[in-house]
Amino acid sequence: MKKINLTIIFILFTKISLFAQNESLTELSKRFLDTVQTNAYLAKNVNWDSIRPIVLEKASKIEDPNKLLPVFNDVISGLNDLHSSVIFNKYVDGQPSEKSMIEKLMKMSDKDLGFKPKHFDHRMIDNKYAYINIPAVMSEHRNYIDTMRNQISFLDSKKPKAWIIDLTENHGGSYLPMIWNLYNLIDKNHNFSMHHANGNEKLQEVVFNNDTEDETMRLFFDVFDLKNKKPYKIKNNKVPIIVLTSNLTASSGEIMTAFFLGQKNVRVIGQRTMGMTTGNDAIKLNNSFVINLAIATFKDRKGKIYEIGESISPDILIDFDFKKHAKTGEKINLELAEKILIENKDPFIKKAIQVIENGGNS
Numbered sequence: 476m477k478k479i480n481l482t483i484i485f486i487l488f489t490k491i492s493l494f495a496q497n498e499s500l501t502e503l504s505k506r507f508l509d510t511v512q513t514n515a516y517l518a519k520n521v522n523w524d525s526i527r528p529i530v531l532e533k534a535s536k537i538e539d540p541n542k543l544l545p546v547f548n549d550v551i552s553g554l555n556d557l558h559s560s561v562i563f564n565k566y567v568d569g570q571p572s573e574k575s576m577i578e579k580l581m582k583m584s585d586k587d588l589g590f591k592p593k594h595f596d597h598r599m600i601d602n603k604y605a606y607i608n609i610p611a612v613m614s615e616h617r618n619y620i621d622t623m624r625n626q627i628s629f630l631d632s633k634k635p636k637a638w639i640i641d642l643t644e645n646h647g648g649s650y651l652p653m654i655w656n657l658y659n660l661i662d663k664n665h666n667f668s669m670h671h672a673n674g675n676e677k678l679q680e681v682v683f684n685n686d687t688e689d690e691t692m693r694l695f696f697d698v699f700d701l702k703n704k705k706p707y708k709i710k711n712n713k714v715p716i717i718v719l720t721s722n723l724t725a726s727s728g729e730i731m732t733a734f735f736l737g738q739k740n741v742r743v744i745g746q747r748t749m750g751m752t753t754g755n756d757a758i759k760l761n762n763s764f765v766i767n768l769a770i771a772t773f774k775d776r777k778g779k780i781y782e783i784g785e786s787i788s789p790d791i792l793i794d795f796d797f798k799k800h801a802k803t804g805e806k807i808n809l810e811l812a813e814k815i816l817i818e819n820k821d822p823f824i825k826k827a828i829q830v831i832e833n834g835g836n837s
Contacts, residue, residue, distance in 0.1 A: 500543060503760060504534035507547055510758055516672050516769050517556045517783060526550060540763060547764070554769070557784045558726075558753045562765040582698065588614050594644060594817055597626040604831065605635035605711075606824065609657075609731065612648040617699040619652040624707045627656050631707075637715040637831045640735070643745060643816050643823060646809065647726030651683055651695070654734060658682050659709040660716055667733045669754035669771035670780050677754070677771070681734060682706075715835060716741045717827040720789055722797070723812050725749035729773075732787050737776045742835055744826055745793050747786035791837045793826055795819075 508527055512518050533546050547561045585592055593615075596608040607626055612619045630638075638660060645653070654661075658681045665678035683701075696702050718735045720728075720743060729748045735741045754771035773781040781787075797807050800815045807815075830837055 500534045500537055500540060501531055503540075503764070504530055504543065504546070507760055507764070507766070508550070510760065510766060511550060511554070511768065514756070514758065514768055514770050515554050515556070515559065516753065516771055517554045518672070520555055521550065521553045526553065543764070547766075551766075555783075556753065556769040558751050558755060558767075558769040560767045562757070562767055564763050583614055585614055590614060593619065594813075595622055595626065596641075597630055599630065599633050599635065600639070600824065600828065602633075603635065604637045604639055604828065605630035605633065606639040606641065608641040609645055609653055609728075611644070611646050611728065612652050616649060616652045616695070617701075620655050620699070620701075620704070623652070624656045627709065628707050631709050631711055634711055635714065637717065638711075639717045639719065639824065639827045640731075641719045641820070641823070642724050642728050642731055643719050643721035643820070644723060644813050645725075645728030645731065646723055646749070646813075647728055647751070650727035650730045653727065653731050654681060655683070656707045657709070658706055659712050661734050662738055663776075666738075666776045667736070668774045670774040671771045676774060679730070679734075714740070715831050717830060718743045719823045719827060720745040720748050720787065721795065721816060721823075722746045722749060723809070723816060724787075726751045729787055733773055733775060736787065742791060742830055743787070743789040744791045744830060745789050745823055746795055747788050747792075750784045750786040752781040752785055752787065753783065791826065791830060793822055795822055 508523070508530060512521070512523050515521075530546055530550060534543065537543060537546075541563075544561060544563045551559050551561055590613060593610040593612065594608060595610065596606075598606050600606050607623075607630060609623075640657070640660075661681050664681050666681070668676040668678045670676050716735065716738070718732055718741060720732055724732060724745075725748065729752050732743060732748060733752075736743060752773040753769035754773075755767055756770050758766045758768055760766065769783070772783060772785075773787075775781075797812055797815055800819055801807055801811060805811065826837075
């Protein structure tokens with residue numbers, strides 16, 4: 476089995492067809508069970524002695540590998556960790572190399588993948604405060620990095636008296652492009668960690684380099700030539716920082732929040748985040764099945780270990796009701812929630828300015 480860096484390419488695996496290895500579905504199911512039982516943060520929630528023979532019996536009666544997905548999903552749902560899933564790509568003929576596959580994925584555009592254009596937004600407020608929206612990023616990583624660099628360098632040139640980092644629309648993706656040009660606003664390279672069920676911890680880095688054992692991370696650097704593209708170094712980094720969150724802030728958006736959480740010159744303002752505060756690995760079983768598995772949970776710089784499904788609570792709460800901004804009877808899905816936030820940032824920004832001007836108090 477090979478682990479693939481989830482934060483870079485996990486979401487993109489859903490967009491390409493690959494083919495299964497030549498092995499029995501029973502053997503594949505055994506490896507799936509072993510993988511989940513060994514690595515899942517909440518593996519204790521499953522009675523493995525009971526579930527294993529049931530899964531293997533079902534697998535022995537299946538001839539079409541495409542029909543294994545609901546069997547695997549039943550096991551994953553039993554973890555009840557809110558963040559794990561099985562990524563499945565139907566069996567097709569032909570096998571691209573893993574390197575060429577990842578290169579292709581990394582170079583695909585938002586349009587190619589059926590995503591809406593990213594909502595970039597940056598401006599000076601009252602000629603004093605630098606505001607920048609940090610959208611989710613699932614693709615076009617290099618363009619994202621370059622766009623953020625241009626926006627941040629422009630704002631920094633205005634010598635802002637404070638930074639307002641908007642994560643309200645950020646529901647995840649790859650956090651490396653998000654943090655790449657913001658690293659110099661964070662006071663430590665390692666300030667929070669991923670806490671595993673066995674007590675082990677892995678510190679999360681703010682500054683990335685290509686001197687790593689992670690093959691996907693090295694490929695990321697090579698494909699986008701990041702080894703020759705240094706992050707922008709923010710000069711005005713000793714000023715107040717406001718991080719804005721909402722109920723939509725999730726996954727890598729929550730990782731971004733955690734990088735800033737507890738820093739002396741930072742206040743987090745907004746709503747509680749979604750609660751996808753786990754560290755996930757995309758573990759490849761074969762070329763058709765990848766397990767997006769929650770293997771750890773956040774531990775912040777103050778030593779707080781987050782429970783599965785636990786949200787990050789802002790320092791200052793804002794009462795923002797999505798339903799009030801939706802049409803009667805309209806279901807609040809991800810797309811509508813993003814639209815509502817884009818059109819209704821004033822309550823968040825006004826509170827940020829108030830807190831800045833009150834010296835960090837609400």
